[in-house]
Amino acid sequence: MIYPWLTPIWQQIDRYWQQQPHAWLLYGPPGIGKLAFAEHLAQALLCESLQSGHQPCGHCPSCHLFNQHSHPDFLLVSPEEADESKSERKLALIKVETVRKVLDFAHLSAHRGGRRVALIYPAESMNTQAANALLKILEEPPAGMTFILVSHHKDRLLPTIKSRCRQVALLKPNHQQALAYVEQHHGDQAADLLAFHGGAPLFEEETAHNQLRQELLPLLAKPRLLALMDYAASFDKQKLALATFLDWMSKWLIDMTLAQQKIPVKFYPQWQQTLAEISASLDPLALFALIDKLTALTPYGRHTLNVKMQLEDLFIDYLQLWQHHNNQ
Numbered sequence: 001m002i003y004p005w006l007t008p009i010w011q012q013i014d015r016y017w018q019q020q021p022h023a024w025l026l027y028g029p030p031g032i033g034k035l036a037f038a039e040h041l042a043q044a045l046l047c048e049s050l051q052s053g054h055q056p057c058g059h060c061p062s063c064h065l066f067n068q069h070s071h072p073d074f075l076l077v078s079p080e081e082a083d084e085s086k087s088e089r090k091l092a093l094i095k096v097e098t099v100r101k102v103l104d105f106a107h108l109s110a111h112r113g114g115r116r117v118a119l120i121y122p123a124e125s126m127n128t129q130a131a132n133a134l135l136k137i138l139e140e141p142p143a144g145m146t147f148i149l150v151s152h153h154k155d156r157l158l159p160t161i162k163s164r165c166r167q168v169a170l171l172k173p174n175h176q177q178a179l180a181y182v183e184q185h186h187g188d189q190a191a192d193l194l195a196f197h198g199g200a201p202l203f204e205e206e207t208a209h210n211q212l213r214q215e216l217l218p219l220l221a222k223p224r225l226l227a228l229m230d231y232a233a234s235f236d237k238q239k240l241a242l243a244t245f246l247d248w249m250s251k252w253l254i255d256m257t258l259a260q261q262k263i264p265v266k267f268y269p270q271w272q273q274t275l276a277e278i279s280a281s282l283d284p285l286a287l288f289a290l291i292d293k294l295t296a297l298t299p300y301g302r303h304t305l306n307v308k309m310q311l312e313d314l315f316i317d318y319l320q321l322w323q324h325h326n327n328q
């Protein structure tokens, strides 16, 4: 299945088809349907009765097996769950042992006599060892084998891997298309949710997350020390990753800088008025410094460091912005 906004991009697949690249790299922002697109490509590569435009037929034995998730010549490689608790505080990686399994798979002969396809998602979750192991396979690709790499962050892939792939950019839908989709799936808060997700329409809204985020925003609009410290404790109790908090707060700070320059805010449009009022007399340099601090923490967003302490520290910096403000 291809989401409607990605349908025009299939034409590029169609165009490159004759060259039969050994490896494809499909990249674009999260939440736009890249995995579904990649699976559609895999199904097409395996289909035994291709339709016009190199579309999979959906009916042949191969398509049937693919749709049952039991095609013996297809391998989906994803990070293993870090542990059974599925804690989002642990970084999920594709390790070298997993890539070795791909190597074994690549050298088998195809069960159905056609090609074999391995899909790696997301490709940037390979650690260095795994990426190097994959590079070796890409340098001498076994006959009949196609790799599909899918990436949210192409800049995190080895240049040597990228250069061996046929690269195809998958784009975000325009606002109207995205909004129509989100309205259909999330109802009346659609515009706010879509803005928060940066215009990418595919996301899962977890109730616990949503609620904690809704609690955070009024606190940031009217910060008080004790309430913020309480918030840090209750965020920590939910065992959410620091990355989640950094995402929420940096979007707020970015909106503050926009509001300060009298530009429409991007992520929290329902707070436009408040953001404009509170940011009017804040020191822009201090605001940027705090954004930089959050950015610097991003690489540690999935580590199990003391999340509560990090939040408290950031809140204190945030309050200091306001103390300058009150002194004026």
Ligand SMILES: [Zn+2]
Binding pocket: 046, 047, 048, 049, 050, 056, 057, 058, 059, 060, 061, 062, 063, 064
């Ligand atoms: Zn088919």
